[in-house]
Amino acid sequence: MTTSQESDDQQSTQSEEALQPEAVQPVEVAQAEIPAAAAETEDVLASVGSVESADTPISEPSPNAAPAESASTAPAAEAAPAATPAPGPVPVAPKPGKAPKPSNLPRPAGAPGQASPAAAPAAPMPAPSYTTPPEEAATFARISDDGHVVLLDGGEEHPVGQFPDGTPEEALAYFSRKYDEVVSQVMLLEQRVATGAPAGEIQKTLGHLRQTIGQRGMVGDMPALRARVEALQTRLDDLKLAERLALEKAQAAQLATREAIVAEAEEMAARDPQQVQWKNASARMAELFENWKAAQKAGPRLGKSVEDGLWKRFRTARTTHDKHRRAFFSQLDATNATAKAAKEKLIARAEALSTSTDWGPTAGAYRDLMDEWKAAPRASRKEDDALWARFRAAQDVFFNARKSQNDEIDREYGENLKVKEAILAEGQKLLPVTDVKAARKALNDLRGRWEDAGRVPRKDVSRMESAFRKLEDGLKSAEDDHWRKTNPETKARTNSALSQLEDKVAELEDDLTKAQAKGDARSIAKAQEALDARKLWLETLQKSAQGLR
Structure with missing residues (x-):
């Protein structure tokens, strides 16, 4: 075997290995070299669910062996549609020295970038394969007796390479198989476009295929292949447009979400610290921060300048809010300390008066203390309640002692009350006054007895004085009327x-x-x-x- 044939064999082996998940760097060969684009092809196979199996290897092609025709030979390149999903994966031989990787399920078919419902399981997608019939491949090549192969590309002829140690049929099969490999890769990309795979990955692989097709190191219907690639490029452009529109829509929604979070945080930071319910406000600010992290994690990335600007505003709002909270509670602590000190002094004064028996003046002093207490600033609720309890306890000592004294006095004055009620009953008989002189004499006598009866219980003082005053008013009215008539x-x-x-x-x-x-x-x-x-x-x-x- 000549050096050229060994180079072509190596190129063919590398082209088939390019379809496997392991990345293979392209090796420089003779004129018929086809870049493998191994890294991109590995991503292609991983997305459509290829399964590597050491039990069913794919043999390397031999330049001396006739190309084996597949039982399921595909139609011509120009008429071959994109492969449809089949019930099971196609086994692919692992590269020697590499452990097989687990397969990935293909992306379900649908709109670009749109996931199918979880309830609809996606069937594994096989790697497509295409084989050109020998009689069809012969129409696109001219082979010399010494094994030189020339590609008939429309009206042009292009030298492909030499296969010196084989028959013309073997040379044709060898270079036709290179064409079939490219068509299979195009079919694979068509499948990925149909399933909504990321357009950027597909575009990169398609660019390598364009470069390979441009070198024309194969035998087949090149005009049809180029037309198919252009059609694929058109569909890919549509996919990229849809992805871009979807991304812009998602970014707009993401921007609106972030703007809403920032706006609410800024509104909270701008509130008067004295009017803020800090427990609820702090919980809400923490919730906004969690919402920010969730949106940042789940949504699409925004532009760096936009992202940085929003984060700076949000961070500033949170910092301002925290400063206001700290300043508020610092001032509150100072106010509470001042209020506590002032009320401690009032409590000391109240406790000093609690044992006084000078009932009238001390009661007035307690009224003054209560006015000072109301005017004093409030401490924290817990401390203020405790201070108030001590203040009330001091007052209660005094007022309970005064009440006990008054109750004793009231028991002593109970008999006086009975006497005065009897006097009032006599006075009621004078009304209405008909004889002014007799009524005046009787009332003067009742007043003397009233004064001699003494004090009554405190709760009855107002009632008894008011009743006796009505007797005097009735007599005075009768006297005025008598004077008016006799004047x-x-x-x-x-x-x-x-x-x-x-x-x-x-x-x-x-x-x-x-x-x-x-x-x-x-x-x-x-x-x-x-x-x-x-x-x-x-x-x-x-x-x-x-x-x-």
């Missing part, structure tokens, strides 16, 4: 007014008579109206005069 000056003024009204009534009667004689209706009405008014006054004054004595 000589009042009687003289009344008689004078009666005389004047009687003269005026007589005068108006004369005017009315004259008006009637003339038949002047207007004068008659006027005189009658004036006469009626004066008669009404006269009647009222006469009734008043009758009450005078």
Whole structure:
């Protein structure tokens, strides 16, 4: 075997190994070299679920062996559609010296970047395979007797390589198999596009295939292959556009979510610290931070400048919020300390007064202390409640002692209350007053007995004093009425007014008579109206005069 044939054999072996998951670096060969694009092809096979198996290896092609035709030979390259998923994976031989890797399930078919429902299990997708029939491959090549193979590419001829130690059929099969490998890779990329695989990975592999096709180191229908690659590129462009639109939509939603988090955090940071419920606000700020981390982890990445700007705003809002919280509670601690000190002093004064028996002045002092307590600042709720309990306890000592003293006094004054109630009952018999002089004498006697009866219980003082005052008011009203009726000056003024009204009534009667004689209706009405008014006054004054004595 010549050096050229050994190089071609090595190239063929590397092309088949490129379909396996292990990455293989392309080896420089003769004119018919085909770059393997091993790393990209490994990603391709991993995404469609190829399974490596050492039990069913794929033999390396031999330049001296005739190409084996597959039982399921695919149609011509120009008419070959994208392979559809089959029920099981196609076994691929592992590379010698490499442990087989577990297969990955293929991405379910659907819209680009859209995951299928979890309830719909995805069937394993086999690696596609294509074989050109020998009679069809012969139409695209011319082979010389010394083994030189020339590709017929439309109207052009392009030297492919030399296969000197084999028959023309073997040379044709060898270079046709290189064409089939490229078609199989194109079919594989078509499958990946149909299943919505990432467009960037597919584009990279397609670029290597374009480079391989451009070298024309194979035999087959090159115009159809190039057309198929262009069609694949069009579909790939559509996939990239859909991915870009989906990414922009997801980024817009992500931006809106982040903006909402930042806006709420800034609004919280701008609140008046004195009006904030800090327990709820701190819990909400922590929740916003967790929401930020969840959105950052689950959503698409934003631009660095946008991401950094939002994070800077959010961090500033959280820092400001925390500063306000610390300052608020620091000031609150200082206020609580001041309030506690002030109320401790009030408690000391209250406790000093608690044993006093000077009931009146001490009660007034406690009222002043209560006013000072209300004006003092509040401490924390727990401390303020404890201080208030001590203050009330000091007051209770004093007021309980005073109440005990008053209760003792009230028991002593109970008999006095009975006497005064009997006096009130006698006084009620004087009302209404008919004889002013007799009522005055009786009331003076009752007042003397009232004073002699002594003090009554405190709870009855107001009631008893009010009842006796009503007796005095009734007598005074009767005396005023008697004086009004017997006053000589009042009687003289009344008689004078009666005389004047009687003269005026007589005068108006004369005017009315004259008006009637003339038949002047207007004068008659006027005189009658004036006469009626004066008669009404006269009647009222006469009734008043009758009450005078």
